[in-house]
Amino acid sequence: MMEQYLATPIKKTMAQAKKNQVPIHRKGFMVVLSSPSGAGKTTLSRMLLEQDKKLRMSISATTRAKRPGEKDAVDYYFVSKQKFAEMVTNGEFLECAEVFGNSYGTPEKPVFESLEKGTDVLFDIDWQGTQQLLARARLDVVTIFILPPTMQELERRLRGRAQDSEEVVKGRMAKASHEISHWYIYDYVIVNHDLDESLKHLLSIIDAERQKRDRQQGLAEFVGSLIG
Numbered sequence: 001m002m003e004q005y006l007a008t009p010i011k012k013t014m015a016q017a018k019k020n021q022v023p024i025h026r027k028g029f030m031v032v033l034s035s036p037s038g039a040g041k042t043t044l045s046r047m048l049l050e051q052d053k054k055l056r057m058s059i060s061a062t063t064r065a066k067r068p069g070e071k072d073a074v075d076y077y078f079v080s081k082q083k084f085a086e087m088v089t090n091g092e093f094l095e096c097a098e099v100f101g102n103s104y105g106t107p108e109k110p111v112f113e114s115l116e117k118g119t120d121v122l123f124d125i126d127w128q129g130t131q132q133l134l135a136r137a138r139l140d141v142v143t144i145f146i147l148p149p150t151m152q153e154l155e156r157r158l159r160g161r162a163q164d165s166e167e168v169v170k171g172r173m174a175k176a177s178h179e180i181s182h183w184y185i186y187d188y189v190i191v192n193h194d195l196d197e198s199l200k201h202l203l204s205i206i207d208a209e210r211q212k213r214d215r216q217q218g219l220a221e222f223v224g225s226l227i228g
Ligand code: 5GP
Pocket: 034, 035, 036, 037, 060, 061, 064, 095, 096, 097, 099, 104, 105, 106, 124, 125, 126, 127, 128, 129, 130
């Protein structure tokens, strides 16, 4: 009886509150994932995008050759060196860099369109691109570095991929230490012992970042409507 008595007015109040609720909009932000090749970044990005529907992948343009199984406009926009240079001249890139002798760049327009809609954008870019993004929009960028548990494991994973020639694998191992040496510019660092565990860490980082006060627009008005 007592419960029924209490339930009615509370329900009404909550319904009324919902009706008069001041909306809170969230600004989208950029999530950067970097690691040496073979540390699990591509697999983790795929798992993350499957789990988190509020996140979309930024598709980079590159001058490197397509690997078996890769699709244009899905994995990358595969462009000629001339086209890439034109895109640079036209200011189409949010950031761009040369990695392993090929050019890579993030087309700016789709990123800003997503952010404006409140959709967060995931980037698989190297430390040079990360530095450029940080210099341009520090407050809207969350950076995460993925480390392999050991260098032996990294090499095993690179060979297991069987996508690259022996020469390329050797080159990538040599460059891995250089990429890893930039770990300290990142906000978060995950040692990828286990994909499922690393995924959990990624999801919690992104969830926590979404609750940040500065990312929520209309919060002051919302609080005003709560406490008057
Ligand atoms: P891969 O050729 O193995 O796909 O990528 C090689 C490296 O280039 C990876 O470390 C990847 O994160 C980086 N990369 C891919 N796209 C971009 C981009 O648009 N900008 C920058 N700065 N790096 C990129």
